[in-house]
Amino acid sequence: GENVEQHPSTLSVQEGDSAVIKCTYSDSASNYFPWYKQELGKGPQLIIDIRSNVGEKKDQRIAVTLNKTAKHFSLHITETQPEDSAVYFCAASKGGFKTIFGAGTRLFVKA
Amino acid sequence: NAGVTQTPKFQVLKTGQSMTLQCAQDMNHEYMSWYRQDPGMGLRLIHYSVGAGITDQGEVPNGYNVSRSTTEDFPLRLLSAAPSQTSVYFCASSYSGTSGVGEQYFGPGTRLTVT
Numbered sequence: 001g002e003n004v005e006q007h008p009s010t011l012s013v014q015e016g017d018s019a020v021i022k023c024t025y026s027d028s029a030s031n032y033f034p035w036y037k038q039e040l041g042k043g044p045q046l047i048i049d050i051r052s053n054v055g056e057k058k059d060q061r062i063a064v065t066l067n068k069t070a071k072h073f074s075l076h077i078t079e080t081q082p083e084d085s086a087v088y089f090c091a092a093s094k095g096g097f098k099t100i101f102g103a104g105t106r107l108f109v110k111a
Numbered sequence: 112n113a114g115v116t117q118t119p120k121f122q123v124l125k126t127g128q129s130m131t132l133q134c135a136q137d138m139n140h141e142y143m144s145w146y147r148q149d150p151g152m153g154l155r156l157i158h159y160s161v162g163a164g165i166t167d168q169g170e171v172p173n174g175y176n177v178s179r180s181t182t183e184d185f186p187l188r189l190l191s192a193a194p195s196q197t198s199v200y201f202c203a204s205s206y207s208g209t210s211g212v213g214e215q216y217f218g219p220g221t222r223l224t225v226t
Contacts, residue, residue: 001170009151032211043115043201043217044154089153096142096205096212097161098169101153 002027004092006102014110019077021105023090026071030092033066033073034099038087047088048075080109112137115218117202123224124192132187132221134202141207143185144169144215145177147198154201160185161207192225199223 003026031052036044050057050064063076093099118133144159156169160179176188203215
């Protein structure tokens with residue numbers, strides 16, 4: 001079955017710096033790759049997603065890149081702010097069904 | 112819209128007891144799913160449903176049952192609780208279109224402790 005590995009497990013950055021979280025997936029048939037942000041005591045919330053027919057997608061300070069050949073995708077957050085501090089999850093699926101999540105990255109943004 | 116609601120928020124069970132975690136959504140989403148979240152392991156899919164009357168197993172289905180009699184509701188049943196089922200449980204729903212399932216909307220979670 002699909003397996004998603006996520007690194008690093010913890011990331012600490014200074015406010016204003018960039019943060020990068022990387023994921024790899026095992027099933028070459030996967031075609032939908034969402035990223036979720038989870039704040040303490042809440043359910044995850046989608047922040048950006050990408051489908052396999054696109055190599056990069058950007059939304060203000062957040063961008064995601066996808067390398068289908070390497071089965072690798074990354075989340076980039078620029079100009080980080082304290083409110084970006086949270087746990088971030090990558091995920092992979094075929095058409096959104098049976099979504100498999102990575103183990104998560106805890107991001108700390110120091111003011 | 113209330114979105115995705117889950118009850119109860121907290122529950123303590125003794126080993127061997129049974130219970131049902133409730134999940135409801137008011138967005139007319141076809142796709143619904145249950146996840147458990149354990150420290151260091153992310154979210155793991157338990158069961159999912161692509162519409163009323165249709166359910167299927169995820170990564171970790173053992174010990175859990177689901178049914179989907181209506182579009183709105185997707186209850187998760189623990190038949191005989193075990194300490195290994197201590198976790199935070201999230202229900203999610205999503206619109207299902209021609210390009211597949213998109214953004215999943217998560218409920219606030221149920222924190223379950225089995226002693």
